Amino acid sequence: MNTYHKFDVVFDHGRGVFIWDKDGRMFLDFGSGVAVNALGHCHPELVKTIKKQAEKLLHCSNLYWTEPQIELAEMLSKNSLNGKVFFVNSGTEAIETAIKIARKYGKTKHENKYRILSAMNSFHGRTMGALSATWQTKYQEKFKPLVEGFEHFQLNDVKSLEAKFSEDVCGVILEPVQGESGIFLADEEFLKTLRKLCDEYDALLIFDEVQCGMGRTGKLFAYQHFNVEPDVLVVAKGLGGGFPIGAVIANEKADVFEPGDHGSTFGGNPLACSAGVTVMKQLLKDGFLQRVTRMGEQLGKLLCELWKEFPDKIEQVRGIGLMWGVQLIKEISANEFAKECLNQGLLVVPAGSNTVRLLPPLIVQKKHITQAIEILRNVLMKVGKKA
Numbered sequence: 001m002n003t004y005h006k007f008d009v010v011f012d013h014g015r016g017v018f019i020w021d022k023d024g025r026m027f028l029d030f031g032s033g034v035a036v037n038a039l040g041h042c043h044p045e046l047v048k049t050i051k052k053q054a055e056k057l058l059h060c061s062n063l064y065w066t067e068p069q070i071e072l073a074e075m076l077s078k079n080s081l082n083g084k085v086f087f088v089n090s091g092t093e094a095i096e097t098a099i100k101i102a103r104k105y106g107k108t109k110h111e112n113k114y115r116i117l118s119a120m121n122s123f124h125g126r127t128m129g130a131l132s133a134t135w136q137t138k139y140q141e142k143f144k145p146l147v148e149g150f151e152h153f154q155l156n157d158v159k160s161l162e163a164k165f166s167e168d169v170c171g172v173i174l175e176p177v178q179g180e181s182g183i184f185l186a187d188e189e190f191l192k193t194l195r196k197l198c199d200e201y202d203a204l205l206i207f208d209e210v211q212c213g214m215g216r217t218g219k220l221f222a223y224q225h226f227n228v229e230p231d232v233l234v235v236a237k238g239l240g241g242g243f244p245i246g247a248v249i250a251n252e253k254a255d256v257f258e259p260g261d262h263g264s265t266f267g268g269n270p271l272a273c274s275a276g277v278t279v280m281k282q283l284l285k286d287g288f289l290q291r292v293t294r295m296g297e298q299l300g301k302l303l304c305e306l307w308k309e310f311p312d313k314i315e316q317v318r319g320i321g322l323m324w325g326v327q328l329i330k331e332i333s334a335n336e337f338a339k340e341c342l343n344q345g346l347l348v349v350p351a352g353s354n355t356v357r358l359l360p361p362l363i364v365q366k367k368h369i370t371q372a373i374e375i376l377r378n379v380l381m382k383v384g385k386k387a
């Protein structure tokens with residue numbers, strides 16, 4: 001179906017930070033399939049795991065136990081909320097799960113406790129529940145009526161948040177770092193107030209780390225930068241390193257499901273979970289996340305230098321870890337900019353706020369960053385020139 005403005009290229013294979021089209025042209029991939037290929041393309045350990053698991057057991061119903069699922073649940077839980085885990089196949093499905101957890105939690109308190117708050121400019125997915133939490137009217141307008149009971153506050157604005165809170169709020173969904181809207185960070189004070197309000201009004205705090213989780217920001221999970229723990233943590237994108245899988249981790253308070261409340265045929269199948277275990281093992285290796293931080297600092301520093309060099313073309317540079325946004329002046333379209341990057345051999349991802357996102361694989365090296373910056377400089381020299 002006609003659902004994407006596709007770029008004019010057919011990709012064939014990849015390796016590490018590079019990807020090739022069917023004619024053999026090589027590109028530097030600073031999009032990672034939108035923060036999915038955390039270990040780059042065809043990471044040898046991930047390929048080995050998937051081959052091995054495919055020869056053993058591809059799928060098994062959730063009526064039964066499998067070892068990869070248990071192992072991944074333990075790894076996720078131990079390294080985050082010490083809670084229970086539910087596996088799904090995508091980010092949006094993980095958000096749907098979190099919404100149901102919040103709704104059920106609310107119902108156990110009182111009948112009208114079903115309101116869910118989320119931030120303006122947020123992105124939580126495309127299915128009806130997740131879409132209702134998503135703010136962007138461009139994603140919502142054509143599909144109304146949405147699910148009832150969703151309201152939005154302004155990110156980092158305590159007054160706007162307080163104005164929406166009441167005893168009827170059962171949950172708040174927030175991206176600690178907004179991705180699709182153009183890389184906007186929540187600030188620590190705001191998150192602390194949010195945590196306090198959730199406790200005061202007995203609402204669950206849900207962090208959507210589908211994009212900013214799994215090592216992307218230099219910590220395993222973005223919330224670990226802020227000393228604010230959610231009740232429910234939602235991850236997907238990078239978790240399988242390219243294999244589709246999502247997960248919801250719920251602390252004891254949010255562990256409300258009973259048999260029959262929720263389910264997923266494919267969720268947490270052994271192939272997906274074995275991929276997840278392999279990704280987790282790599283991220284947890286000594287020094288891995290410290291390297292992400294260092295590479296992120298390098299990327300951020302060079303992007304800020306570009307900003308100084310082209311103040312007439314770049315509006316702002318924002319980011320953390322290996323998650324950066326370059327907001328362009330309104331005369332330069334982020335889509336056209338991304339297209340020109342592609343022409344010059346670099347993949348970047350357009351986002352909201354006329355921003356292009358740089359989300360390189362977490363295994364990126366300094367030389368790749370230098371190369372990407374060179375291409376960006378060439379593109380910046382070319383775009384926005386008066387004819």
Ligand SMILES: *Cc1c(COP(=O)(O)O)cnc(C)c1O
Binds near residue numbers: 089090095126175179
């Ligand atoms: C991508 C994304 C989603 C939706 O994930 P899908 O796998 O595309 O359904 C949800 N939340 C955030 C923050 C995302 O970046």
